[in-house]
Amino acid sequence: MTANGHNLNAEAILALAPTVILTDYTIGPVEVQMQLRDAGIPVVVLDDRRTADTVTSQIHEVSEALGVPEAGEQLAERTAKEIPAARQRVDRLRSVNGQRSPRAVFLYLRGRSGTYDWFGKDTGADDLIAALGATDVATASGVKGYQPLNAEALAAAAPDVVLVMTDGLASVGGVDGLLGLPGVAETPAGRTRCVIDMADTEILSFGTRFAPTIDALGDALYRSGAVAEQAARR
C-alpha cells in the first residue's frame, strides 16, 4: 500500500473500498487512521510488538478481527506446536556436531539514512537468538531496545556471528560494507566474515512462519560448523 510506512493517503485507501482495516501504530500518520475510522470503516489496531510471546496472540487478534476465531485457534495451536519442535531440531543439530553456544548479535542497518542499531532486550532479536540456542551479546551487554551502534561496545561484546536483514545488508554494501561499520571488523564475526542474512519481512516477523525461520537460521548457524569453530577458538 505504501512505499514507506509514514505516508498513508486516506483517499487512496478509501478508493480501494475496504470492509475492514487491520493496522498498527508503526505506520501513519495516526490521523489518517482516525480519518478511515471517521469514514465508517472498522479500523482494528493490532499489537505492534513482535516477540516469541506474541506469535499466537497475533494470530488470535487477526482471526478475531476478521471474524474467523475458530480458524485462528487451529492455526495458533499448530504454530505453537511447531516452534518447540523446531527449537529441538536446532538444538540437536548443534549438539550432534559438538558445538558450543555461539555469541550472536542482531544489527539493524539502513545505510542510506545512516541508521546502524543493535537490537537488545525486548526487541524480538533477543528471543530469536535465544530460540537458536545462542547468546544475545547485545542483551548480555545491557542493551535495552534499539541503540545506535557503538564501536567499542560492539567489539567488547565480541559476537561470533552477526544476524542482519537482507535489504539492510545490501544497503551498507554487503559484507564488505558491513565490515566498514564501527566496531564490526574488530569482532570475531567480522574477522571471519560470519554474517547471516535473512529476508527483512521474515527474520523478525514472529508470525506463523516462526518455526521455519528457526530451522533456516539454525541450519545456517550449525550445519557448516564455521561458527562453532570460531566459538571453540575463543
Add this chain to the structure above:
Amino acid sequence: MTVTYRAVEPPTLPAPRTSRSVPVITVLGVAVVIGVVVSAGTGQYALGLDRVVSSLIARISRTGSGGLDAAAESVLWDVRMPRLVMAVLVGAALGVAGALMQGLFRNPLAEPAVVGVSSGAAVGACVAIVSGINLMGSLTAPVAAFAGAVTATAAVYLLSRSTGHADTSGVVLMGVAVNAIAAAGIGVAVVAAGPRARQDILFWQLGSLNGTRWVAVGAALPLLVVGLVAAVLLSRSLDLLSLGESTARHLGVDVERSQVAAIATVALLVGPATAFCGIIGFVGLVVAHALRIVLGPRHRPLIIGSALGGALVMVVADTAARTAVAHAELPVGMLTALVGGPVFLLLLRRRKTLGVPR
C-alpha cells in the same frame, strides 16, 4: 503632540502604489478561488468536481447527500475538505508572517524559519512527542510547538536587542544561533526517541497536511484569524517603522509595543501553522518577497496580498502533495522548499539588478 509630527509624515513615506495593489489583490483572490475549486475536485479517490458541487449544494440546501454514497461523502467532508481549509489557512498565515517579519526587521531575508520560529516550534513538538506528555489529547503537541515558537521568536528578538544588533545582520545572526541551539535540541530528542517517535519527528519536520481533521482546523482557526486581523491592524505601524526606529518614534509610534505586537502576531500565525502541519519553509519568504517587488513597501496591501498569495501557493502545493504519487503522500514542506528555493534565488538576482526598495 503626536498630531504635530504626523503632519510631516506624507512626504517621507514611500510612494503608495495603490494603482497596482487593487488589480494584483483581485487577481490573487480570483486565483485562490480557482485553486480551491480545482483542488476540491482533485484527489486519489475518484470524486470529481461535478459530484463535489452537487454534494455542496445538497449540504447547503439540506437535501440529502447529492447522490454521493456514504464512502464518497466521508472522503469529501472528513478527508479532503478539512485539509483544503487548513491549506488555505496555513498558507495565508505563513505568507502574512513572512510579510510581518520582513517589515519588522526591515530585512527582506527575514522569514519565520530564518529567525528560529519554526525550529523553536519543532523543539516544542519534539519534546511533546518524545516525552509522551498528554495533557490536552491531540492538542498537546500543537500547544507545545506553539510555546516553542513563541520562546524562540522572543529569544531572537530580545538577544539581538540586548546586544545592540536589532538590525538586519544582527537579527539573522541571532537567528542562526537560536536555530543551531534548536537543531541541537531536536538532535537530543531524536536520540532519546524510540523508533516510532523518531519517525514521527522526522516526518513532522518535513511538513505535511496529511491527516488534517476538523478538530485541528477548529483549534488552529481562531488563533490564525486573530493573527491575520492583528497583522492588518499592525500595517500602519510597520509602514512607519520601515523609516527607522527613531523616525517612527518621532512620528508617534510606540516602537517597543509595535515590535512586541508584531512578534507576538508572527508567533500566533506560525505557531499553530507549524504545530499542526510541521515545518513548511519558503512560503513566507518567497510570497512576501515577490509581492513586495510587485506591490511596493506599504504593508496593508502587502499583508492582504501575502495572505492570498500564501493561500494560493499552499493549495497548489498540497494538491500536488496528495495526488502526485499513487497510493502515497509527499511531504508538502519538501515541495515548497524544492520550488521556493530556486524562485527565491531568481528574486534575489532580480532585486540586485533593479535595486528594489526594501
